[in-house]
Amino acid sequence: MKRREILAAAACFVVAVAAAATTALGANVSYDHRALVIDGKRRVLISGSIHYPRSTPDMWPDLLQKSKDGGVDVIETYVFWSGHEPVQNQYNFEGRYDLVQFIKLAAKAGLYVHLRIGPYVCAEWNYGGFPLWLHFIPGIQLRTDNEPYKAEMKRFTAKIVDLMKKEKLYASQGGPIILSQIENEYGNVDSAYGPAAKTYINWAAKMAVSLNTGVPWVMCQQKDAPDPIINTCNGFYCDQFTPNSNNKPKMWTENWSGWFLSFGGAVPYRPVEDLAFAVGRFFQLGGTFQNYYMYHGGTNFGRTSGGPFISTSYDYDAPLDEYGQLRQPKWGHLKDLHKAIKLCEDALLATDPATTSLGSNVEATTYKSGSVCAAFLANTGTSDKTVTFSGNSYKLPAWSVSILPDCKTVAFNTAKVWINAVTVVPSFTREAIDGDSDWSWIDEPVGITKDDAFTKPGLQDQINTTSDQSDYLWYSLSINSEDGAGSQIDVESLGHVLHTFVNGSATGNSNNAKVSEDVPVTLVAGKNTIDLLSVTVGLQNYGAFFDLKGAGITGPVVLKLKNGSAIDLSSQKWTYQVGLKGEGLGLSSGDSAQWVSQSSLPTMKPLVWYKRSFNTPGGDGPLAIDFTGMGKGEAWVNGQSIGRYWPTNIAPSSGCTDSCDYRGSYGANKCLKNCGKPSQTLYHVPRSWLKSTGNTLVLFEENGGDPTKIAFATPQVGSLCAQVSETHPSPVHKWSSDLRAQTKSGPVLSLSCPHPNQVISSIKYASYGTPQGTCGSFNNGQCHSQNTLSIVQKACIGSKNCSIKVSNSTFGEPCGLVRKSLAVEASCT
Ligand code: GAL
Numbered sequence: 075m076k077r078r079e080i081l082a083a084a085a086c087f088v089v090a091v092a093a094a095a096t097t098a099l100g101a102n103v104s105y106d107h108r109a110l111v112i113d114g115k116r117r118v119l120i121s122g123s124i125h126y127p128r129s130t131p132d133m134w135p136d137l138l139q140k141s142k143d144g145g146v147d148v149i150e151t152y153v154f155w156s157g158h159e160p161v162q163n164q165y166n167f168e169g170r171y172d173l174v175q176f177i178k179l180a181a182k183a184g185l186y187v188h189l190r191i192g193p194y195v196c197a198e199w200n201y202g203g204f205p206l207w208l209h210f211i212p213g214i215q216l217r218t219d220n221e222p223y224k225a226e227m228k229r230f231t232a233k234i235v236d237l238m239k240k241e242k243l244y245a246s247q248g249g250p251i252i253l254s255q256i257e258n259e260y261g262n263v264d265s266a267y268g269p270a271a272k273t274y275i276n277w278a279a280k281m282a283v284s285l286n287t288g289v290p291w292v293m294c295q296q297k298d299a300p301d302p303i304i305n306t307c308n309g310f311y312c313d314q315f316t317p318n319s320n321n322k323p324k325m326w327t328e329n330w331s332g333w334f335l336s337f338g339g340a341v342p343y344r345p346v347e348d349l350a351f352a353v354g355r356f357f358q359l360g361g362t363f364q365n366y367y368m369y370h371g372g373t374n375f376g377r378t379s380g381g382p383f384i385s386t387s388y389d390y391d392a393p394l395d396e397y398g399q400l401r402q403p404k405w406g407h408l409k410d411l412h413k414a415i416k417l418c419e420d421a422l423l424a425t426d427p428a429t430t431s432l433g434s435n436v437e438a439t440t441y442k443s444g445s446v447c448a449a450f451l452a453n454t455g456t457s458d459k460t461v462t463f464s465g466n467s468y469k470l471p472a473w474s475v476s477i478l479p480d481c482k483t484v485a486f487n488t489a490k491v492w493i494n495a496v497t498v499v500p501s502f503t504r505e506a507i508d509g510d511s512d513w514s515w516i517d518e519p520v521g522i523t524k525d526d527a528f529t530k531p532g533l534q535d536q537i538n539t540t541s542d543q544s545d546y547l548w549y550s551l552s553i554n555s556e557d558g559a560g561s562q563i564d565v566e567s568l569g570h571v572l573h574t575f576v577n578g579s580a581t582g583n584s585n586n587a588k589v590s591e592d593v594p595v596t597l598v599a600g601k602n603t604i605d606l607l608s609v610t611v612g613l614q615n616y617g618a619f620f621d622l623k624g625a626g627i628t629g630p631v632v633l634k635l636k637n638g639s640a641i642d643l644s645s646q647k648w649t650y651q652v653g654l655k656g657e658g659l660g661l662s663s664g665d666s667a668q669w670v671s672q673s674s675l676p677t678m679k680p681l682v683w684y685k686r687s688f689n690t691p692g693g694d695g696p697l698a699i700d701f702t703g704m705g706k707g708e709a710w711v712n713g714q715s716i717g718r719y720w721p722t723n724i725a726p727s728s729g730c731t732d733s734c735d736y737r738g739s740y741g742a743n744k745c746l747k748n749c750g751k752p753s754q755t756l757y758h759v760p761r762s763w764l765k766s767t768g769n770t771l772v773l774f775e776e777n778g779g780d781p782t783k784i785a786f787a788t789p790q791v792g793s794l795c796a797q798v799s800e801t802h803p804s805p806v807h808k809w810s811s812d813l814r815a816q817t818k819s820g821p822v823l824s825l826s827c828p829h830p831n832q833v834i835s836s837i838k839y840a841s842y843g844t845p846q847g848t849c850g851s852f853n854n855g856q857c858h859s860q861n862t863l864s865i866v867q868k869a870c871i872g873s874k875n876c877s878i879k880v881s882n883s884t885f886g887e888p889c890g891l892v893r894k895s896l897a898v899e900a901s902c903t
Contacts, residue, residue, distance in 0.1 A: 101245040103252045103289045105304065109323045109362035109423060110290070112245070112252065116423040118362050120412050121148035121188060122369025123328075125197065126176040127157050128388055129372045129398065131169065132762040134176055137370050137398050138183040144393060144405050145412025148252065149180045150188040150327065150365045152195040153234055156205040157378070167237075170375070174241050181243075181250035188327075188365070189238070190255035193230050198334045198380040198388065202615040206542045209621055216621045217260065219270035219277065228281050231256070235285045246288025255327070256282040259295040259308060266618030272298070279303045294327045308367070310344075310740050313355035324360050328367035329353065331404075332391025333742040336383045337611065337718075337753050340725040340746035343391040345736035346404040347473070350411045350488035352740075354475030357415050358439045358450035360427045366408075370394035373758045374612075376715040377545065377708075381612025382570040382625075385754045386717035396758055397696030397789065400828060407491050413806045414486035417479035418448035432461045436470065440481060447481035456737045469801075473737040485809040489736075490802055502756060502787040504700055509688035510768065513781050514671035518656050518681040518774070520575045521605035522550045527651040533644050536568075536608055536626025544653035545708075545718075549606040549627050551648050555597040562634040563604065564592045567627040571609035571706075573680065573776065577602055580680050595633075604643075606631075609776065611718065656683050656774065662710040664770035677780040684773040684781045690764045691786050695829075697764075698756040699771075703783025707775045714763050721752045722777065756787050793838060794902060795849030798823040798880045799895035826875035827902035833874055835903040840866040842885040845897035852897050857889035866898055 101113045109116035122141050129137060141149060157171045167173060180187050194217055195203035208214065214222040235254075243249035256278050264271035275293070279300045282291045292304045297318055299305035307315035308328035317324055331349055333342035349366075356364055371390030379386060389396040393405040400406070415422075424443035432438050435455030441448045453459050453470035460469050470476060474489035527548075536547045565572060567589040574581045576595045595604075608627050614620040629644035659666060661683050669685055676682055691697060699709065701721040709716050727750040734745030773781060802821035803809070810819075827834060842862045844855030862885055870876035878884060880896045888894070 101248075101252070103245045105290055105321075105323050107320050107323060108360075108426070110252065110325075116362070117147075118357070118415060118419045118422055119147045119186070119364075120145055120415070121150050121186075121363065121365035122146040122393070123150045123365060123367045124370045125151055125154070125368070125372060125388075126173060127154055127170040127378065128374065129170070129370065130760040130762045131172060131175060133398050133760070134179050135183070137394060138180055138185060140394055140398070140400065140405075141369055142183045142185055144369075144409045145416070146185065146366075146369060148186040148188050148363075148365070149369075150190060150367075151176070152190045152192055152197050152199075152203065152258075154195065154197075154199060154378075155193040155203050155230055156200060158234075159205050159230065162205070162207045165233075173234075174237065174243070177238075177243050177250060178241075185250060186245070186252045187243075187250045188253040188255070189234075189251050190258065190327075191231050191234050192255070192258050193227060193234075194258055194260075196258050196380075196616050198374070198384045199615055200378050200380050201542070201613040202380065202620060204621065206537070206613075209537070210541070217257075217274070218267045219274040224274075224277060224281075227278070231282065232285055235287055238287070244288050251287075252289055253292060254282070254287055254289060255292050255294065256303070257293055257296070260293070261296040261298070261305075263618040276300055292325065292327065306363075311352045311355065312361065312364075313352070313359045315361075323362055324356075325363040326356055326361055327365050329356075329364055330390075330742075331366045331368060331393060332371075332389075334371075334390060335385040335387055335753060337385050337720045337723040338383060338725065339385075339753055340730050341748040341753070342742060343734070343745050343747060344740055345734055345745060346407045347489045347491055347736040348740045349404070350407060350491075351473055351475055351736075353408075353411060353415075354450065354477065354488045355452060355454075357418075357422065358427070358437075358452055358475060359429065362422065366393065368392040370398060372396060373717065375717050377542075377612070377718070379612040379718070380615030382610070382614065384612045384615075386719065386757055387754050397698075399696065399789065402828075403491050410486055410806045411477075411488065414477040414479065414809070417485055417806075417809060418477065421446040421448035421479075432463065433459070435459070436461050438463050442481065449478040449481040451476040451478065479809065483809070484803050485806050486803065501790050501792045502698070502700070503790050504785040504787055505691050506785055507686070507688050507771075509686060511687045512671070513675050513684055513686045514669040515676060515685070516656060516661060516666070516668050516670065516683040517676070518654050518683060520578050520607075520681065521603060522548055522649050522651045523655045524651050524653070524658055527649055529647050529649045531645060531647050533627055533629040533631065533648060534650065535624045535628055536610060537613065537624060539626070539650060540610075540652045542610070542613060544657055545610050546652075546654050546657070547608045547626055548651040549608060549648050550651070551604045551631075551643060551646055553597075553602050553604065553633070553643070553646075555599060555602055558597040558599045559636050561594065561636045562592055563595050564590075564630075564632045564634065565606060565627060566590050566629055566631070567608060568624050570611045570625060571776075572627070573607040573609070575605040575607070578605075611720075654774070661685075662708075662715070662772050662774070663713040664710075664772050675782070677782075678778040680776060680778050682775050682778075684775060686771055686781070688769050688771055689767045690761070690769060691788060693788060694761065696789050697759045697761055698787045698789075699759055700755055700785045700787040701757060702752075702755050702785075704773065704779035704781065705775055705777030707773055707777075707779075709757065709774075710770075710772045711759055711763050712765075712769055716757055716759055719754075719757055719773075721755045723753055725749050725751060725753050759786075792901075793850060794825055794827065794834075794900045795852075795898065796823050796825055797845070797852075797895055797897040800880060800893060802880070821880040822877050823880055823896050823898060824875065824877045825870060825898065825900055829902070832902040833872055834870045834876065834900050837863060837867050837870060837898065837900050839897065839899040842880070842896045843888050843894055844892060845895065849899060852899055857892050857894065859885040859888035861885060862896070870898075870900060 293299040306325040306327040312326040368390040371388040421441040429439040471489040730749035804819040842859040843857035
């Protein structure tokens with residue numbers, strides 16, 4: 075053992091390792107004030123969140139490998155209680171919920187795991203991950219010091235810990251799990267729970283520790299996390315965070331790589347310059363564990379999305395996109411960042427940071443111990459600066475961190491994105507759906523048609539009535555009118571969507587979380603039926619008492635008469651039907667004798683089930699359905715729900731920027747795109763759910779749409795672009811503290827086709843000089859070397875990847891002292 079390690083091990087604060095027998099392969103995980111300590115060695119760890127049910131098991135190996143290749147060491151995932159125990163005491167660990175398999179695959183890819191059991195998880199997951207049956211346990215109050223709740227929380231947490239132990243998945247047993255989380259951001263809401271919050275969190279800590287996992291526990295956003303639990307930070311920036319004890323390391327469990335999308339919202343994105351800056355600052359100021367939330371976001375299949383109104387896509391602008399493809403230049407730039415940080419690892423772990431100011435908004439941090447030295451130079455202002463550090467001069471772009479693994483030579487700057495990173499301009503091609511049979515349909519009847527409908531006086535809360543077995547609840551009432559005098563009905567609903575039908579015809583449609591609708595109605599003399607279809611779109615997942623928020627038509631419902639008087643219908647005897655008739659009949663599977671196939675396919679009509687068969691489009695790349703033409707509903711392929719679709723829910727027309735300035739603090743609303751367009755038109759269809767021919771697609775359409783308009787969409791690699799200037803550092807993997815070697819290697823532009831069996835087939839653009847514009851629209855500046863295209867063609871065409879030195883020695887000197895760069899746009903086939 076080196077001296078440094080002995081010191082580190084001696085300072086170690088060993089956590090709850092007592093009961094776990096360490097096997098020969100096993101790792102002892104503990105921590106001290108600097109870092110997690112694995113087998114006596116402090117570690118700098120890069121982590122990335124991947125939630126296993128948001129992709130399919132056949133995608134997992136590739137996602138994990140791409141994480142590993144991107145420089146990730148740890149996979150962080152929540153455990154999704156509602157998926158594992160949909161009915162009390164009936165467990166599901168199959169398919170997308172095969173947690174054990176997911177963790178074993180992570181280990182196989184050489185990755186550690188941080189298991190965030192929660193079991194409340196938030197996560198934009200339906201009801202924050204709680205199963206609905208929890209809500210109906212007599213006397214229960216969730217997330218507080220309440221015996222029935224604590225009994226269930228303990229039972230599920232212990233169930234997961236036992237499963238992990240049985241499979242030997244904890245590091246203490248030779249497995250990959252080095253860390254676990256209990257609760258989730260309770261500190262953000264605990265004041266609402268009064269004094270019981272404190273006793274609850276102390277109980278949760280004790281309960282977790284008593285499970286003897288042999289690895290440390292964390293609580294995120296929990297300032298008062300009791301020892302030995304480590305309190306960790308979540309946010310867009312965590313460099314200013316300090317843990318609540320000198321014995322605990324500075325850890326960041328959620329660095330939001332983008333943000334989630336809502337139906338009705340614009341698409342959020344987070345520029346990689348800012349994300350890399352946040353990471354750079356965190357490691358500069360003493361952090362040693364950082365996790366991207368999300369590294370792969372994925373898809374909210376079925377009815378798993380939280381809400382209300384969380385979209386089916388959970389892409390999150392993560393380094394791996396919804397389909398698992400590399401998102402460039404994000405993935406590549408972060409990969410280089412991780413390499414640069416790892417070059418500093420010895421220095422980071424040997425000592426504490428020493429930070430000094432180099433002027434306004436400029437900070438230098440040095441980690442120096444014996445012969446090792448690493449430095450970080452940060453410019454936290456919005457204008458570029460030149461500074462002197464240790465006698466040398468450095469240019470620091472605005473809002474950036476430069477990493478100097480030897481305290482002298484810059485290996486990486488967070489704002490210089492083009493270093494070995496490429497931009498792929500993705501495009502989707504539409505492909506008509508073909509198959510043996512065309513569309514057939516079944517009308518979903520308006521109002522009460524199921525045998526299990528029931529009558530109750532007064533208006534009932536929707537979640538209490540449906541137990542979330544369906545998005546749909548019918549509220550129906552018959553009223554007699556002597557003269558057909560009614561003129562308007564006013565409905566107050568907690569949401570999320572309301573459709574009104576009077577005497578069988580649709581009269582209105584509304585989709586605000588809280589619906590307050592005044593619907594003009596025409597009554598007939600005699601009996602009239604008012605049918606209200608209330609629809610949930612993902613149950614609340616965040617906030618104090620989110621579980622009690624409720625949904626549906628809780629009233630009042632008032633009928634206004636022409637003569638000016640009003641009748642409150644709220645306390646009448648309403649008839650309720652949970653779910654649709656077609657749901658009861660299992661139409662989503664496509665099996666039924668009732669499908670009608672005639673040429674008069676109904677379109678733009680509410681409440682219709684549609685079905686057709688289809689052949690799977692060729693290729694092995696990602697596949698989506700473009701739902702343009704449809705309204706709102708849910709879709710199933712071969713009986714599996716690909717999620718809710720809602721292409722008619724349009725983002726606000728303003729608030730977007732195409733090129734968001736990364737300089738300055740980021741927030742969830744700072745960088746938005748897609749304004750005035752549907753929030754989501756493309757919906758992921760996992761290939762593993764398909765056969766080559768004879769697949770069944772079923773849609774339930776709520777508002778009205780034309781299914782003949784929908785099409786498959788396959789993402790195509792548009793172009794591969796890179797731009798590297800003469801002033802860029804050498805590629806980080808060529809970094810050397812030997813300045814001469816560094817200068818000799820110099821900046822390099824590298825291109826690499828994203829798919830294994832592709833080669834670079836053409837160079838669409840190449841200029842060495844002062845090229846202008848961005849990927850897809852590059853054009854020559856005043857300075858341009860005529861031979862660029864032929865040199866780049868020669869170096870790249872026919873190869874899977876190529877590298878070109880960015881210097882006069884490659885292209886000749888086109889124009890003297892001007893600062894030059896090389897820009898290339900290529901295609902792969
Ligand atoms: C955090 C929460 C995560 C997720 C995130 C937003 O507050 O811990 O579960 O909801 O916000 O995506």
